[in-house]
Amino acid sequence: MGIYPPSLENLIEQFSRLPGIGQRSATRVALHVLRSNQNLAEGLARSLLEVKEKIRFCSVCFNLTDDDPCPICRDENRANGSICVVEGPGDQLALEESGGFRGRYHVLHGALSPLDGIGPEDLKISKLLTRLEQERIEEVILATNPTTAGQATAAFLARILLENYTRIKITRIALGIPMGGDLKYMDRMTLEHSLRNRMPVTP
Ligand SMILES: [Zn+2]
Known part of the structure; x- marks a missing residue:
């Protein structure tokens, strides 16, 4: 038995099943939904169902899409x-x-x-x-x-x-030092890769 009414406990339980959301975050999100107006709850519920109904894989590139083929595969300018x-x-x-x-x-x-x-x-x-x-x-x-x-x-x-x-x-794709990185904090493998994949300097 939780400390909240069963319907709220149930919502917390559903949120806590999502990746990266523990019991505390789930409780915070559930209480936020409860405090917010009806629009938020309705929008959330609708989006959850819609994403399961509409999203599919593009039959060409296997990216997620609402339409098949996806907009990138259909784009003539690419x-x-x-x-x-x-x-x-x-x-x-x-x-x-x-x-x-x-x-x-x-x-x-x-x-x-x-x-x-x-x-x-x-x-x-x-x-x-x-x-x-x-x-x-x-x-x-x-x-x-x-x-x-x-x-x-x-x-x-x-x-x-x-x-x-x-x-x-x-x-x-090039593997090596990230932009804004600092050599002394890089791991050995990253340094090794960036040395091996060094590029000629062009004017
Ligand atoms: Zn595609």
Whole structure:
């Protein structure tokens, strides 16, 4: 038995099932909903149901979308020649928000991790290869994360692509010192990578 009325206890319980929300945060959010006007509760409830009803995967790039194909795949003004391969929809969003890429994306929905039982067939890899057959792709940018799984995924994809698609340029996003970083606080692997991936200085 909780200290609050059962309906409020129930709401706290539902919120606390969300990732990153403990009992205290769940209680705070639930009490906020209770104190706020009816619009907030109605808007929240509607959005929760709508996101489950409407959001699906784009059948081309496997990004999250309300419409299939997604707006990026439909956009005629984006460069068709390059595909940026990412692990998840959050990574795609971060790159898109950076504004530095105007090509297409491909979302793998994970990274290779044999210890967790995640193999190539669990990711959207064969769909990527199909796209390389069907679309006129000149460059594949491997933008998986610089983690053990992300690096293994990039290496795996690079091997397949280099063997089978010799006319396509394969690139990997640069790994190294972050903007505003300080060398003396960098870990050994980051320093090693940034040295190995050093760039020529151009005028
Ligand atoms: Zn798409």
